[in-house]
Amino acid sequence: MKLLSPRLRVILIAAVWLMTLAALVIWLGTARDQRLAIAGGPAGSESLALTQAIATVLNEKDLGFTLTVFESGGSTQNVQFLNDNRVAFATIQADSRVSDEIAAVTSLYQDAYHLIASEGSGITAFSDLANQRIAVPPTSSGQFSSFQFLARHYGIANEIPEALPMAEAAANFAMEQGQIDAVFRVRAPGNEAIRELVRDKQLRLIGIGQSEALGLKQPAISPGIIPRGSYRGSPALPEQHLDTAVVNRLLVTRADMDEHLVYRLTQAIFQNRSEILDHSLLAGFIAPIADDANSVISTHPGAQAWYDREKPGIMQQNARLVSAILYMVAIICSALLALRTHWVRSRRMRMHDFNKELMSLAATVRHDQNIQSMLGHKHRLMDILEQVVGDLERERVSQDEFEQFSFTWQAVDALVRDRLLLFGVGEVDKEAKA
Numbered sequence: 001m002k003l004l005s006p007r008l009r010v011i012l013i014a015a016v017w018l019m020t021l022a023a024l025v026i027w028l029g030t031a032r033d034q035r036l037a038i039a040g041g042p043a044g045s046e047s048l049a050l051t052q053a054i055a056t057v058l059n060e061k062d063l064g065f066t067l068t069v070f071e072s073g074g075s076t077q078n079v080q081f082l083n084d085n086r087v088a089f090a091t092i093q094a095d096s097r098v099s100d101e102i103a104a105v106t107s108l109y110q111d112a113y114h115l116i117a118s119e120g121s122g123i124t125a126f127s128d129l130a131n132q133r134i135a136v137p138p139t140s141s142g143q144f145s146s147f148q149f150l151a152r153h154y155g156i157a158n159e160i161p162e163a164l165p166m167a168e169a170a171a172n173f174a175m176e177q178g179q180i181d182a183v184f185r186v187r188a189p190g191n192e193a194i195r196e197l198v199r200d201k202q203l204r205l206i207g208i209g210q211s212e213a214l215g216l217k218q219p220a221i222s223p224g225i226i227p228r229g230s231y232r233g234s235p236a237l238p239e240q241h242l243d244t245a246v247v248n249r250l251l252v253t254r255a256d257m258d259e260h261l262v263y264r265l266t267q268a269i270f271q272n273r274s275e276i277l278d279h280s281l282l283a284g285f286i287a288p289i290a291d292d293a294n295s296v297i298s299t300h301p302g303a304q305a306w307y308d309r310e311k312p313g314i315m316q317q318n319a320r321l322v323s324a325i326l327y328m329v330a331i332i333c334s335a336l337l338a339l340r341t342h343w344v345r346s347r348r349m350r351m352h353d354f355n356k357e358l359m360s361l362a363a364t365v366r367h368d369q370n371i372q373s374m375l376g377h378k379h380r381l382m383d384i385l386e387q388v389v390g391d392l393e394r395e396r397v398s399q400d401e402f403e404q405f406s407f408t409w410q411a412v413d414a415l416v417r418d419r420l421l422l423f424g425v426g427e428v429d430k431e432a433k434a
Contacts, residue, residue: 034065034261039078039090042141043071044168046188046282047091047249050108053279058268065261074141082254089265093142093186094220094248094297095149103255103300105266109285112226113146113245114185114194115206121181126150126208130159133180135171143186146247150184153214172197182206186247188282189230198231205231205238211245219296221245250289253300262302270306351401354388355408362412371423378416385409 038055041047048071055067070087072078078090079098092098093111117123123132129151137143144165151157166174174180175197187194197203211223224246229236253262269276269286276283288307289299299307358381365377388405391397397405 036065036067036089036261036265037087038067038069039072039081039087040069041072041078041091042074042138042167044193046191046280047108050276050280050282051091051251053276053283054269056279057272057275058265061268061272063264063268065265072140073138074143076142076145077140082252085254088257089251089253092250092252093146094250095146095218096142097145098252098297100298101255102252102297103257103303104289104297105251105253105262105300105303106269107285107287107289108249108251109188109282110224110246111186111249112189112224113150113208113247114187114191114226115182115208116175116185116194116198116203117182117206118175118178119202119204123182123206125206127154127156129163129182130156132160132162132182134160134163135166135174135180135183136163137185138165138167143184146186147184149218150208150214153210153217168193175203176201188249189226195231198237205242207242208244211243214245220247222247250297252297255298255300257300257302259300259302259305262300263306266303266306350391351388351397351405354384354405357384358405358408358412362415365412365415365419368419371420374416374420374423378413378420381409381413381416 038051040051048069051067051069055069059066072081072090075092075096078087078092079096079102081087082090082102083099089105091108094107115123115126115129121132123129136147147163148157151160151163164174164180168185171180171183172193175183183197185191185194198205205226211221214221215223222245224244226238226242226244228238228241231237273283273286276286289303361377361380365374368374368377388397388402388409392399392402
């Protein structure tokens with residue numbers, strides 16, 4: 001360093017500091033891990049368990065983001081969390097009321113409407129809940145909204161003053177103590193909390209009828225069943241397939257969420273579904289948002305891009321039409337090319353005829369000894385020139401072809417003039433005009 005000038009030493013030190021700073025910036029940029037919060041659902045719910053399974057598996061991958069799952073009060077609260085930008089993703093029932101600012105990522109599984117009643121309550125249908133003591137899910141959940149929707153449909157909304165919102169554990173305890181007559185929940189068939197409630201107890205599952213009519217009012221609802229033996233094998237509970245209404249449980253995000261991020265998350269979920277299945281059996285029901293889905297929630301563009309990755313393009317979808325169009329274009333182009341070739345050939349043949357006539361005229365002039373005949377040949381030359389000039393104006397001959405013709409015509413014209421001079425005719429032009 002002592003051999004270097006002070007200015008050069010300063011430059012070298014500054015260069016080393018700049019390279020170090022650039023390396024630090026690059027390292028921080030590559031090491032940065034984006035953290036994403038997911039509102040999973042209430043404690044003990046399938047949605048919470050499944051989102052935790054998804055986070056566990058995906059966080060083991062080098063995806064550039066880390067998922068953190070939080071407990072929440074349910075669909076209604078999850079929608080509020082998204083609107084307040086407190087979470088990046090959330091699980092909700094497809095029949096939840098959302099704005100256009102919420103978009104779906106994937107369908108997780110199907111929830112079924114459950115109505116569990118005690119044997120001595122006399123409840124055999126949802127409409128029998130009037131004036132009964134009913135435990136319903138907390139008001140922050142989508143299940144509560146579903147119960148209110150059913151009550152309005154069956155016309156008993158004003159006749160269930162004792163519909164008590166409470167957590168699952170509290171509702172199970174109240175049912176065991178005989179403090180309530182029925183419990184309503186929206187859960188996947190085979191739900192462990194419902195299984196625990198009905199095990200070895202005098203309870204019965206009540207079907208939810210008119211599911212098709214419910215779908216007319218809420219497109220997210222569709223007919224479904226609770227399979228025979230879902231909660232007890234012997235004796236089977238329910239004893240037969242039980243008709244009910246079902247609704248998809250969705251993973252959603254904000255509509256303005258980065259498309260590439262949503263694409264990568266969707267891709268990671270489906271590519272690692274088998275590993276997620278090891279943590280939660282519900283992962284087997286994860287499915288794309290179908291094009292004809294009843295959900296009124298639109299699919300996020302990032303997720304849609306993943307679902308459409310293998311769809312044929314416009315050209316492939318209309319391969320026959322495109323082939324027919326290309327075939328017709330080829331035929332038309334071939335016909336036009338043939339017509340042009342014919343036109344060019346006919347034009348050249350016309351010029352060939354003129355040139356041939358000029359050469360024939362030149363041969364006649366060389367042997368003609370009659371002055372009057374020579375003057376006639378002169379007039380014929382002018383007639384030929386007039387015809388060719390007319391063809392040029394009508395674009396029946398090209399400029400190049402006319403120039404070639406002119407060279408031949410001038411040579412023949414000069415021959416005629418020379419022959420007339422040879423015969424002693426001095427003013428050839430005046431005689432030709434005469």
